[in-house]
Every structure is written in structure tokens, then in C-alpha cells.
Amino acid sequence: MDPADExxxxxxxxxxxxxxxxxxxxxxxxxxxEEWMKPGALELTGEAFDAAVVQLGKLHARAVREADALGxxxxxxxxxxxxGIEFQTFTDVRKACKAVSAMNEALGHxxxxxxxxxxxxxxxxxxMEENVAAIKEIGEQGGISMFHASAPTxxxxxxxxxxxxxxxxxACAETGTLEIVLVELFHxxxxxxxxxxxxxxxxxxxxxxxxxxxxxxxDGLVDVAHRMNNLVARxxxx
Numbered sequence: 001m002d003p004a005d006e007x008x009x010x011x012x013x014x015x016x017x018x019x020x021x022x023x024x025x026x027x028x029x030x031x032x033x034e035e036w037m038k039p040g041a042l043e044l045t046g047e048a049f050d051a052a053v054v055q056l057g058k059l060h061a062r063a064v065r066e067a068d069a070l071g072x073x074x075x076x077x078x079x080x081x082x083x084g085i086e087f088q089t090f091t092d093v094r095k096a097c098k099a100v101s102a103m104n105e106a107l108g109h110x111x112x113x114x115x116x117x118x119x120x121x122x123x124x125x126x127x128m129e130e131n132v133a134a135i136k137e138i139g140e141q142g143g144i145s146m147f148h149a150s151a152p153t154x155x156x157x158x159x160x161x162x163x164x165x166x167x168x169x170x171a172c173a174e175t176g177t178l179e180i181v182l183v184e185l186f187h188x189x190x191x192x193x194x195x196x197x198x199x200x201x202x203x204x205x206x207x208x209x210x211x212x213x214x215x216x217x218x219d220g221l222v223d224v225a226h227r228m229n230n231l232v233a234r235x236x237x238x
Contacts, residue, residue, distance in 0.1 A: 001034055001044070001052035001089070010063050017067035020074055027180065029078035029115060029146065032060070033090040033099055036082070037195050044089045052089065057102030064107055078146045079103070080115040083123035085199045092124035093134045100143060114138055115146050116172050119184070122152030122164040132171045139175025147172045149224045150184035153200065156207030157185070158220045169227060173237035181228060183220040187213060 013032060020028045033056060035041065044052050064070060064077070081087065081096035090096050096114050103112040121131045138144050147169055151161040158165055172178045186193060188206050197204035208216055231237035 001055055003055050006055070006059050006062070010059060010066065013060070013063035014067045017063060017069045017074065017077075021067070021069070021072050024073045026073055026075045027078060027146070028074060028076075029080060031080045031082055032056075033079065033081060033096065034087050036086055038088075041088045043091075049089065049095075053099050053102045056099045057104075057106035060103040060112065061106035061108075064111060070107075070109060070111065076113050076145065077111055078113050078115045080117060080148075081120055081124075083120050084125075085196065091120075092126050093121060093131060093138070094126070097134070097138050097143065110142060113143050113145055115148060116144055116168060117148035117150055117184075118161060118164040118168045119148070119150035119152045119155055121168055122161070128164065128167055131168060135168065135171040135175065139172070139177050142177055144172060144175055145177050145179040147178060147181045148184050149181060149220065151207075153202040154188070154205050154207050155184070155186040155203060156188060156205065157209065157211075157216050158183070158223055160205075160207050165224070166227060169224070170231060170236060173228075173231045176238070178237065181224060183217060183224055185213060185217055185220060 013030070016028060016030065079096060079100050081090045081092065084091045090099060093114060093116065100112045100114050104110050116135060126134070135144065149158060149165045149169065151158055152164055154160045169181070188204050193203065228237060
């Protein structure tokens with residue numbers, strides 16, 4: 001978000017795009033809105049938020065141009081916002097949409113989209129229905145095609161989602177633009193996430209209920225596949 005960092009960050013983003021081109025990857029994604037778990041970081045509001053949005057648009061458009069990604073095998077770049085604690089500013093779908101809109105405007109092409117992650121939506125300050133309303137609006141603009149099926153807070157077994165996955169998956173399906181659905185679980189003892197567990201003990205709850213993480217992931221895939229097949233059966237998903 002800081003213009004002073006642009007010359008350092010841009011090559012990192014370009015490297016990712018170049019790797020995607022090398023291996024014929026059609027969809028790339030990133031959380032490149034702000035630094036993850038940055039000590040002492042504060043939420044940007046007002047003019048500071050607006051300036052960050054403009055800078056993010058400039059940075060990401062630059063990366064696309066330098067990597068010559070338009071017209072390549074890459075069809076879209078999906079941007080993911082994160083929950084509070086992980087991020088401080090871009091912590092809900094509406095804020096993320098403003099940044100993505102700025103990226104597309106700076107590039108002059110509809111190349112960037114917002115990832116709808118049920119976990120991050122559920123952990124944001126927006127209610128379930130506010131998220132659904134935002135999804136509908138963004139979908140009408142063609143800004144959604146990827147959904148992450150992941151449980152708020154625990155990020156473990158999908159049975160801990162308290163209804164967020166099913167509700168938001170249906171909302172995404174109804175936009176008519178949903179193309180990619182991923183099932184996502186995190187290990188409750190992952191060393192890389194120790195700081196997150198300290199900030200929110202809910203992230204460290206063991207939700208396996210006697211299963212392995214492999215089996216939990218399989219169960220999640222089966223559950224989401226049933227949901228998608230029945231969305232098709234009900235005419236909500238093609």
C-alpha cells in the first residue's frame with residue numbers, strides 16, 4: 001500500500017506471473033493487499049484508505065504490464081482479503097472490491113476479481129446478508145469467479161462453518177459467474193500460524209473429531225461436491 005515499497009514489491013508479483021506463464025496456469029491468486037500479520041499496523045481510513053486503493057491499483061497494473069500477462073495463458077488474477085488480525089485494512093469484501101476495481105481501472109482491462117472466502121467473510125464485520133448483498137453486486141459486474149469453502153475462525157472441519165459456506169456458495173452460484181470452488185482447511189498446530197493462534201485461540205481448536213486432516217479434507221470435498229451438484233439440480237448453477 002506504500003508507494004515507497006512499489007519497486008520492491010512489483011518484482012515479486014511479476015515473478016509469480018512469469019511462473020504462471022511458464023507452466024500455462026490460467027488462474028492466479030494472491031493476498032497482495034497488505035502485509036500479513038504486520039506488527040503495529042493500523043487500519044487505514046478516509047483519505048489514507050483512498051490513497052492505498054489508488055496505490056494498489058497502480059502496483060498491480062504495473063505487474064501485469066511488466067509480466068506481459070494480458071493476452072497470455074492467464075485468464076484472471078484473483079485477489080483475496082483476509083480477516084482482521086491478519087490484515088487491518090482490507091478485511092471485508094466491500095473494501096477488497098474497491099481495491100480490485102482500482103486495479104482494473106488502472107490496467108484498463110477487467111483482469112482482476114475478488115475471491116469470496118467463506119471464512120474471511122464470516123470473520124469480517126459484515127453480516128451474512130450484507131456479504132450476500134455485496135456478492136450479488138460484485139457478481140453483476142463480473143467481479144467473482146472463485147469461491148473458497150473454509151470455516152470461519154477455526155479454519156478446520158467444514159462442519160464448524162455455522163452456515164457460512166452453504167449460504168455464500170449459493171450466493172456465488174446465483175451470480176452466474178462462479179467457475180472455481182476450492183476446499184480449504186488449516187492444521188490447528190501449524191507452526192507458521194502460531195501468531196494467529198495467540199491472537200485468536202479459536203484458530204487452534206482441533207475440529208477433526210478423531211479423523212486425520214486427509215480425511216477431513218476428503219469429507220469437505222464430498223460435502224461441497226454434493227452442494228454444487230444440488231445447486232445444479234435446482235437450477236442455481238450451470
